Amino acid sequence: MRNAIRKNRKLIVIGVAIILVLLIGISFAYLTTTLHGEKEYAIRAGSLGLKLEEGNELVLEKVIPIEDSEGMSLNGFNFSLVNEGNIDTDFTIYLDDMELSSGETRMPDSAIRYSLIKNSVVGNADNLSNMGSNPNRVVDTGSIEPKQTINYTLRIWIDYDATVEEAGGKTFKGKLRVEVSQYKEEKASTMILNNLTSGSTYDDGEDTFITGEDPNNYIWYSGKLWRAVSVNNEAKTTKLITQWNISATIYNPENQTAFENSYMEEWLNDTTVDGFLGNLRDVDKFLVTDAKWDATMNSGSLGSITRPNGETTVTDAVGLLNLYEYQMSFTGTTYGEGYLNNELQWWLITPDTLSEVWQVNSLGAGETSGSITSWTPTGTSGVRPSIVLREDVRIVSGDGTEENPYRLEGDNDKDLNGVKLNTRYSGEYIRFGEGENNLYRIVSHEVEGLTKITSIEPLKENGVFKTLTFGDEANYSSTTTIGTFLNGEYLTSGNYITNEQVNMIEDSTTWYLGMVGHGENYKLAKYVDTNMTDYTTSVESKVGLLRMGELMAGQFDYYYNNVEYWLITKISVSKLRTIFLAGNGASKSLFALHSIKPALNLKSNVIITSGDGTKNNPFTIELG
Numbered sequence: 001m002r003n004a005i006r007k008n009r010k011l012i013v014i015g016v017a018i019i020l021v022l023l024i025g026i027s028f029a030y031l032t033t034t035l036h037g038e039k040e041y042a043i044r045a046g047s048l049g050l051k052l053e054e055g056n057e058l059v060l061e062k063v064i065p066i067e068d069s070e071g072m073s074l075n076g077f078n079f080s081l082v083n084e085g086n087i088d089t090d091f092t093i094y095l096d097d098m099e100l101s102s103g104e105t106r107m108p109d110s111a112i113r114y115s116l117i118k119n120s121v122v123g124n125a126d127n128l129s130n131m132g133s134n135p136n137r138v139v140d141t142g143s144i145e146p147k148q149t150i151n152y153t154l155r156i157w158i159d160y161d162a163t164v165e166e167a168g169g170k171t172f173k174g175k176l177r178v179e180v181s182q183y184k185e186e187k188a189s190t191m192i193l194n195n196l197t198s199g200s201t202y203d204d205g206e207d208t209f210i211t212g213e214d215p216n217n218y219i220w221y222s223g224k225l226w227r228a229v230s231v232n233n234e235a236k237t238t239k240l241i242t243q244w245n246i247s248a249t250i251y252n253p254e255n256q257t258a259f260e261n262s263y264m265e266e267w268l269n270d271t272t273v274d275g276f277l278g279n280l281r282d283v284d285k286f287l288v289t290d291a292k293w294d295a296t297m298n299s300g301s302l303g304s305i306t307r308p309n310g311e312t313t314v315t316d317a318v319g320l321l322n323l324y325e326y327q328m329s330f331t332g333t334t335y336g337e338g339y340l341n342n343e344l345q346w347w348l349i350t351p352d353t354l355s356e357v358w359q360v361n362s363l364g365a366g367e368t369s370g371s372i373t374s375w376t377p378t379g380t381s382g383v384r385p386s387i388v389l390r391e392d393v394r395i396v397s398g399d400g401t402e403e404n405p406y407r408l409e410g411d412n413d414k415d416l417n418g419v420k421l422n423t424r425y426s427g428e429y430i431r432f433g434e435g436e437n438n439l440y441r442i443v444s445h446e447v448e449g450l451t452k453i454t455s456i457e458p459l460k461e462n463g464v465f466k467t468l469t470f471g472d473e474a475n476y477s478s479t480t481t482i483g484t485f486l487n488g489e490y491l492t493s494g495n496y497i498t499n500e501q502v503n504m505i506e507d508s509t510t511w512y513l514g515m516v517g518h519g520e521n522y523k524l525a526k527y528v529d530t531n532m533t534d535y536t537t538s539v540e541s542k543v544g545l546l547r548m549g550e551l552m553a554g555q556f557d558y559y560y561n562n563v564e565y566w567l568i569t570k571i572s573v574s575k576l577r578t579i580f581l582a583g584n585g586a587s588k589s590l591f592a593l594h595s596i597k598p599a600l601n602l603k604s605n606v607i608i609t610s611g612d613g614t615k616n617n618p619f620t621i622e623l624g
Helices: 003-008 188-194 263-268 323-328 480-487
Strands: 009-015 021-026 030-035 040-045 050-052 058-061 077-083 089-097 112-118 139-144 149-158 174-179 202-203 206-210 220-221 224-232 238-242 247-250 292-293 314-315 347-353 357-360 371-376 379-385 387-388 394-397 404-410 429-431 437-446 452-455 511-512 538-543 565-570 575-580 585-589 600-602 605-610 621-622
Touching: 030 585, 077 089, 112 139, 139 149, 188 224, 188 238, 188 394, 188 404, 224 323, 247 263, 263 314, 263 379, 292 387, 314 621, 323 347, 347 379, 379 585, 429 621
Parallel strands: 040 174, 220 404
Antiparallel strands: 009 058, 021 030, 021 174, 050 077, 077 149, 089 139, 089 174, 112 149, 202 206, 206 224, 220 224, 224 238, 238 387, 247 379, 292 314, 347 357, 357 371, 394 404, 429 437, 437 452, 452 600, 511 538, 565 575, 575 585, 605 621
């Protein structure tokens, strides 16, 4: 049936004027293009002079499944974004679904391919589903200066591999929507609180806490998505916590629950490439480096926790939320409904007793998601670091939503075309890989000049997470089961990455095979002792896995969307560390079946060609 469809090709030529909104209709049987006259602008503030100019005549060939090479040769829709005002304007262009006519069935995004040309820079062919899902399909986002024009060509075609069941007789209709925002730069503490809806804050006399199920308190900083937790009433500083578990690590040895001098404090404030603080951007510019973290012991229960009295306070640049701060986040809701509940398991800074530390429960912990339980500090739980923004940090764009988080002055780079990837920051997103495995994140720059990256989630095959045993040997190598796959099929099959991307990977780098037992320091994953005087056992290969306690070795989605995956770190001579669905660490036999999250080092001459490193607008890259 598919071959019959492909042989019956037609040429359709339609004149189209694209003024403010573009309506596209595609099916196997016909193509419709209609002028839609509604304005679709959401204006934040300021004097605006932004418009979409008229498009050209459209020639669209072969409205049946075609190869990418044919789709990339289509004339496409031409449109321009013009800033006729006198203020820099941040914008996001969306492609939204439109209502279908009676009798029509919507074609799935997975059956549609697209390519975008921006100011003569040709984007790769990609599935429409990778734009995001309606109503958050992002065509492009960025900033446009006064009197600047950005020219686009959008090509859309039906995937060559689309089946009749997916696309036969079905229709896709969409329109362009532009959302823009112009800011007078405001201090973060002021803007965050002023833009919250009524009832989304609680002032306890010292801090104003943000509360509720999903307030607009998202912030993008240094490659990571954060939530604003509170604003200090006197200092006007703003406390943040990461939205997701950045890693998983051990708190401290048995019966040592104090935060001060713990492995946890050390990891959070480690200024080397192995720790959290060492991978944050311009720390002195953004952070209160001598912030006070109240780690006073508390054995109460949620709903009855009073503000800690400061009996045990630690001074650090990075800390964790305490039990009281977590409780305040769901004021007016129940604990399972507050915005800080990300369905994962993660440490708090508050000890329950001299032998256990509080943590937030996940859906899989045998308790209600968002509740708390105390746990031995030798356990390996998820980590959501907390920082305090300086009083003078300003917000320059965004509206605080997850799709459009606040951006901070000095961390909102615009034109990064030609910039080396090895100058960028841990957590930033990269378009890398093929099909459903095409998004990666920067881990660190562990090897000088190189950029270590990992997939945002374990590898999938036809929508299902791929699983493998680790192999017969606990020491990773390119000859173990998982190592053979990563340095063989992963690189050569074309199912996971392209040949061009294979050439971007450094041919051989060092992978550290340390052992971290219960209650031991995260540094032992890489070094023979905690003084970091020498490296542990290692192996050379092109592709490897993340270590326990390494950045991005956590979960970045909700519990039921996750899967357990292998780490490269041993817990014993016969067991390996894994990251469980809840974001906590686990240990498994070499012969267990778990998923694979590849890690690799990109060469020093890899450059950025477009994007800003956010999830909605990841970097595209090439060899420079």
